[in-house]
Amino acid sequence: MSRFGTRTRQIRERLRASDRRYSLRQVARRIGVEPAYLSKIERGAAAPPSEATTLRLAAELGEDPDVFLAMAGKVSSDLQEIIRKRPKLFADLIRQLRDAPDEAIFTVVRVVRDGDW
């Protein structure tokens, strides 16, 4: 079984335990695929779906879209576009941060300012 399929099934089954709308059939219908296809994905019998379907599945299951895409072996097209626009800058940045600890990476991330309230 693929990690993507296993994780998808785990999350869907966990949600189904408290909400019947998360049956294989209903989730498949909401993301616009056949139940048999979703079943194959969950069992690892089919490769992870397209980026659009993976994003619909992530939204349906309340999961992080980037993490879900990464599990499916993909990088979101908006991130690819960001890199394509300034390839040298972002390629250098990503390579330099490759081995940096999370704390160091967070220092280059924009932080929400807390004020006086």
Next chain:
Amino acid sequence: MITIVGDRLTFRFPEVHRFAESGIEFHRTLRIPDDKRTYPLPPRLGRFPLRHLDDFADRLPRESVRRGGVVMPIHQAEALWIKFSDRFGSPYPCAIKVATGKVCAISGEPWQEGLTQDPQNYVVVPGQPWLDGYCVAKGTIRQFVAMPLGDGHTVEEQLTGQGVHGGLQIAVHPMKRDVHESLRLPEPCLVLREELAPYHHEMGLAPGGRMSQEIYEDAFGLDAWDQDHGGRCFVTMANSQQWMAIAGERPPTQPPTVREYAKAGLPWFLHYDRDRKALAGGERLAGLRSVAETVRRGEAMAAREEGTERGKP
């Protein structure tokens, strides 16, 4: 540190633990009726967008800029629920406070820094997957519904008599590292415009219909939480007119349609569309009037005043 990642507020405490993190999302949903019945959870309609408030500082009142935080477009009379999300398979335990208009949504007490256990003024995640409203009784909440400050609907106005703060307030404290280690909790594993309207009324949250939902007691105890480390965020809310004024564009989301209500088997009322046109529950929260009740009360008072006027010679 607090960041916005994909319309999610992410609180991280790397100084406490590499995995000390908690995500908070604000989700759109349908309003459940303001009647005496208790309803199950309504459907989810996707996340509300979040933006750095500082990006619109030149178009916001000085008071809003002073508070910092984020700004969220929300249509008037729209309902929201809060999802405590886990980016990791097994999230690091955190205590999370939620307030509206600086009134705690769990205990009904005025906002204060830090955590209290009696009454408990926070929820514990994981364990509490979501919060749909004000905890008004054991197993019952009243739905969060966006209303303008100044009309008397919001919890802040009902409990304090003033509409000063509005918005939503969040504070997060991670579990103490040594407590986390002693509990041997599973190590998290990374899975890898028209004419612009003037800016006037701020938005707040008011209690809507009743819904079944448990707010769980803290099983770890107050000492488990690292109150030396924490993060907090003021979420300013802007209705569609306000969003147009500050962002220069229509809100990215649309209010739920009559069809979506019908599909969910929920009734739709005309006042839902105003924006398109233009634990044991906290004792203080138990006596709150719902939006429907405050509207009815306002209409009754207006009718009474009208009657008085007519009675004048």
